[in-house]
Amino acid sequence: MEMKKVTITVIGVGLIGGSIALSMRRDPNIRVVGYDVRQEPLDKALTLGVIHAGTTDLQTAVREANVIFLAAPVEQIVATLRLLQDMELQPDVIVTDVGSTKSGIVRQAVEVIPPHVTFIGGHPMAGSHKSGVEAASDRLLENAYYVLTPAPGTAAEKVERLTELLSLTRAKVVQMDADSHDQVVGAVSHFPHVLASALVNLVAGYDEENAWHARLAAGGFRDITRIASSNPRMWRDVLLQNREHIVKIAKDWAKALEDVVELVEEGDPDGIERFFQTARDFRDGLPERKTGALPPLNDLYIDIPDHPGEIGRITTLLGAKQINITNLQIRETREDIYGALRITFHSQEEMEKGEELLRFFDYNVYRRT
Template sequence: MNKSKVFVIGLGLIGGSLAKALKGNETLYITGFDPKKETMEAALDLGVIDRAEPDIPTGASEADLIILSAPISGILDTLDVLAKVTLKPGVIITDTGSTKRVIRDKANQVLGSEACYIGGHPMAGSHKSGVFASKADLFENAFYFITPEDGEDKAKIRQLEEWLSATRAKMMTIDPETHDQVVGIISHFPHIVASALVHQLNRNPANKELDLPRLAAGGFRDITRIASSDPYLWQDITMHNHDVLLKLFDDWEQVLHTIKQQLVQHDSTSVYSFFEKAKNIRDQFPVKKTGILPPSFDLYLDIPDEPCEISKVTGIIGKANISIININVIELRESVSGVLRLFFQSESARDQAMRLLKDHHYNTYLID
């Protein structure tokens, strides 16, 4: 059987997971390249790819599908390299970048007419990184944006979606401008807000006296979780979607100004409406759905303050071969039920652990 050749450039968590998922399609032959030699060797040893390529031109010249998986700046640089390569007529080039307009513009500028660029953005991630963390089901049930331009060859779009169907992701086709606006609102700007909240806590003069980070381990920790993301990655993302973010800053400042003025005026009715409207909107969000921000699969439970009690809990879960990725003893429980918080890599692992602990008469809680 003649197999279509897929060339994945960048074999970290996303690129490696895409390669693994696409290997589930028996009609595809997966090759790969990574600038880190040890990563490429590991990808080959782990069976992530079928063949390692010595360089980008060699792998790209015979590929039917080229996937660019790197930070946005790296994708832009790789497009310059591909512009100098004689590619197969009709080759499809896609990417995994978090913003689409700047990559689309670069592709239109440097690629020849024989190559078909169709942007892509799989909305999934993990607390781990690198090829060793890659897994074939990383994108299952997650949103996967496909961002063709108006007038794009529909047969090419269908072909790309058919190949990517091995990821079992939920494909969503939108234009690059809409994509950047959407992820700016729901992903990029929230990262800025979360980081700003951490800066605000750190600037507070009570920080040293009261150990605010320890007190902030409850709800504050939850709403600022994404501030722990890779700084280089988020510098790259925000700089390449800056115009959308600057507009969102104007909107955000208006929201803050409004609630500030309501407090200045002691307008309790308006303050109540501010929180009521937010609650009503938030309560309409889908429950247990994979969204744009990385999900958190946490389980809370009550345990008595007795020796070896935590080890009993972890032993129950460990005997079932369920991995716990982190544990947190909650001291500030203003809005949280339970005294122990367990972090899991997937919803199914969390739910299985919850059933086991309930069988052992532990009180467990989920927080939507």
């Protein structure tokens, strides 16, 4: 007997939406419809085989959908939820989102969606330094945590149904309440973006008086503040959506910083060492090869002889094995980091292949641990 076709609608065919769409297409009984406000990303998604059909008309996109993924920025997710309340939808449709904040979205969803629609908050905790549907991959969410935050009273069978569907992404689906999610993600993802940007702005101010700040910051400083290059408008909306937790975390951070400053002012060597040792112990205990709230750095650092042709030899070796790289950098400032050449790979798998190959050819290769 022929299996019934399931229609999945992805609203916002970008990196995350496109990656979810590609994962759904693993099942031949699933039809994926894409929606975007512009035709260009839909045309790209169709050309790349990300979706089966695409439309810029929201009602057309959702009319036959059994599951709807709202894969848009946080503020657009809320606006789309309001639009859906007046749309013709399937009687048992599940609506979910991919926003990195959950409490506000879940609360507003419960207020505006019709009774026959089930909303389940979602947050796939994976990303990439690239954006757009061109960067989408059916492996982006593999082994990443995918958090579901159903509202109280949500039917268990609907959560199970969405969980089963998400198994196609090969992510690790977990459940927690929306407020707990926002606290945890605020600490491990949202606030680090604030810290990185604040540190960059501080150094930028110093650089106005002494331009050596920018010159020497090109090494490790650039690495540890990489997330400061994230989309400013997106992070404005995230912080406003998660303001309660961000304010509390920021106050806790300010107190922790005051304690460190006090240790330095008092010249307390044991206290300063304990500060660094405690951080080191916890950080070294974190899982190394798990996908978390921040996208990993797929970088290798390589010692190379300072003579012509060496970089070309390395790229030729990698290219001959069809190992994809996305960036090369000669490192002039390398305090606390080994390797004169940094190579950024397309994925962790590519990085591991590259490391094995370069070690075979007797290069000294290091990871940033």
